[in-house]
Amino acid sequence: MGRLRDGQGLRPADAEWFARGLASGDVTDAQAGAFAMAVRLKGLDAPGRVALTRAMRDSGRVLHWDLPGPVIDKHSTGGIGDSVSLLLAPALAACGAYVPMISGRGLGHTGGTLDKLEAIPGYRTDVSADDLQHLVRDFRCAIVGASAEIAPADRRLYAIRDVTGTVESLDLITASILSKKLAAGLEALVLDVKVGSGAFMKTLDEGMALARALVETAQGAGCMTAALVTDMSQPLGSSAGNALELIEVMETLTGDAINQSLFDLTAALGGEALALAGLAADADEGAERIEEAIETGHAAEIFGEMVAALGGPSDFVERYPDRLPAAPVVREVRAGREGFVTAIDGEALGHAVVRLGGGRLREGDRINPSVGLAELAMVGERVSPDLALAFVHAATEEAAERAVAEVRAAYALGEAAPEEPPLIHDRVG
Numbered sequence: 001m002g003r004l005r006d007g008q009g010l011r012p013a014d015a016e017w018f019a020r021g022l023a024s025g026d027v028t029d030a031q032a033g034a035f036a037m038a039v040r041l042k043g044l045d046a047p048g049r050v051a052l053t054r055a056m057r058d059s060g061r062v063l064h065w066d067l068p069g070p071v072i073d074k075h076s077t078g079g080i081g082d083s084v085s086l087l088l089a090p091a092l093a094a095c096g097a098y099v100p101m102i103s104g105r106g107l108g109h110t111g112g113t114l115d116k117l118e119a120i121p122g123y124r125t126d127v128s129a130d131d132l133q134h135l136v137r138d139f140r141c142a143i144v145g146a147s148a149e150i151a152p153a154d155r156r157l158y159a160i161r162d163v164t165g166t167v168e169s170l171d172l173i174t175a176s177i178l179s180k181k182l183a184a185g186l187e188a189l190v191l192d193v194k195v196g197s198g199a200f201m202k203t204l205d206e207g208m209a210l211a212r213a214l215v216e217t218a219q220g221a222g223c224m225t226a227a228l229v230t231d232m233s234q235p236l237g238s239s240a241g242n243a244l245e246l247i248e249v250m251e252t253l254t255g256d257a258i259n260q261s262l263f264d265l266t267a268a269l270g271g272e273a274l275a276l277a278g279l280a281a282d283a284d285e286g287a288e289r290i291e292e293a294i295e296t297g298h299a300a301e302i303f304g305e306m307v308a309a310l311g312g313p314s315d316f317v318e319r320y321p322d323r324l325p326a327a328p329v330v331r332e333v334r335a336g337r338e339g340f341v342t343a344i345d346g347e348a349l350g351h352a353v354v355r356l357g358g359g360r361l362r363e364g365d366r367i368n369p370s371v372g373l374a375e376l377a378m379v380g381e382r383v384s385p386d387l388a389l390a391f392v393h394a395a396t397e398e399a400a401e402r403a404v405a406e407v408r409a410a411y412a413l414g415e416a417a418p419e420e421p422p423l424i425h426d427r428v429g
Helices: 012-024 029-042 046-057 084-094 113-117 129-139 152-164 170-182 204-220 242-254 260-276 283-295 298-309 316-323 346-358 397-410
Strands: 072-076 099-103 141-145 188-195 224-231 329-334 339-344 372-374 388-394 411-414 424-428
Touching: 012 029, 012 046, 012 152, 029 152, 029 170, 046 152, 046 170, 046 204, 072 084, 072 099, 072 170, 072 260, 084 099, 084 113, 084 141, 084 242, 084 260, 084 283, 084 298, 099 113, 099 129, 113 141, 113 242, 129 141, 129 298, 141 298, 152 170, 170 204, 188 204, 188 260, 204 224, 204 424, 224 260, 242 260, 242 298, 242 316, 242 372, 260 283, 260 424, 283 298, 298 316, 329 397, 346 372, 346 388, 346 397, 388 397, 397 411
Parallel strands: 072 188, 099 141, 188 224
Antiparallel strands: 224 424, 329 388, 339 411, 372 388
16 A cells, blocks of 8 residues: 555556455454545555556456357446436346346435335345356346355445545546456446536536446446436436336336437447447437337336336236335425526435435435435426426425425526537547
C-alpha cells in the first residue's frame, strides 16, 4: 500500500494480496480503510483498475459454463423507475442467450432489482452458486442476489468504503461493479450508465468518465463490453416502487399496456448485448430481435418459468394483478396550476418512495412492497389544476399526505413546453 500511497500505482501481485486478505480477514479494517483512501486520493491507472477488479473477482468463486449459447448480462448504475433488468433478462434468454443476472438491492434513493422481485410472493433471491448454474442451464435466465461465494472481497471493501467516505471513488465503483459481474463467468456485458437528477452521476461528463472506466476495465479483464449512457433527468418508467414497477413490467411483457421508454431502452441495451455475443450482426438487428421476443410473448413465458422455478406463483404471468400486494391508501397529486412540466427532481422522488417505506433508510430496514408512486407525469407534459402529476400509494393517510407534498415539490412547471431529454445520450465501447 505504500507504493499506492506514494502514487506509484497498483501492481497485480499487490492487488491479489489485498483481495485475498479482505476475503480471509488477514487485512484489517484499518488497512482496508487506508487502501480505499489512497485510491480515492491518488487514483488508479487503467492497468491498476484491471488488476484490482480481477483480484476481487478471484477472491471467491468464479463460475464456468458449458452451455450451447453465450453467457451474457447487463448492469445499470441505478435510477428511478428503472425496471429494465426484469424485461431484458428473459428477452435475452428468448434470443438464445443464457443470463445469470446477479443483482442488488435499493441503494440510497434508487430502487433495487431484488427488492422488486421480492414483491412476488415466494420468490427467492438468495441462492447458492451451484443453484444459479442449474437454474440458468434449465431456464436460460435467473435474477438473483450475489451469494457469499461471489467476490467476498467486494462485500468487505464496500462496507469499509461506506464508513471512510470513499463510496464515490470512480476506481472503487468500477472494481465493485465488475468484480461481481465478471465472477459470473460472462462472455459479454452491456452497461447502462445513468446521468441526471435521479442518478448517482448527475452530469454527462461524470457519466461518460464512469462508462469509459467500466468498459476499458471489463475489456481489460477479458469480457466483451459496451455501455450506453442514458438519461435519468426524469424517471424511466411511470412508476416508482416495487410492486408498482413490477406491474409496469408485466404490462409491457404481456402487451397489456406498453411503457415505450422501458421498451425502447430494453431493446437498445439488448441489441448491444446480442451483437457483443455474436447473436446478432449488429446492435440494430439485436434490438429488433429483443422487440420480437417481447411482442410475441416469448420473453413473458420465460419470465413466468423463472418466477416459478424460484418459488413464485406458477400462474404469475396470467394473474400478476392478483398476486402483487396493493397499498390501502391512494392519493392524487394535483399540479395546482396550468403549465408544462419543465424539470423533475428524480432524487427527491426516490427519497419520497423510501420514506413511504419502499426503500431503506438504513441497512436491515424492512421494505413495504406495495407503496410508491404511479402514473408519474413526464417532462414536456401539459398539466392543469385538475390533472394529476402522480398518484401516491401509501400505507397510512399521514404517509400519503407527506408524500403528496414531496412529489409536488419535485416538479417544476413553466409556461412553455421544454425540449424533451433524449433517452440515450451516448455509447462507449
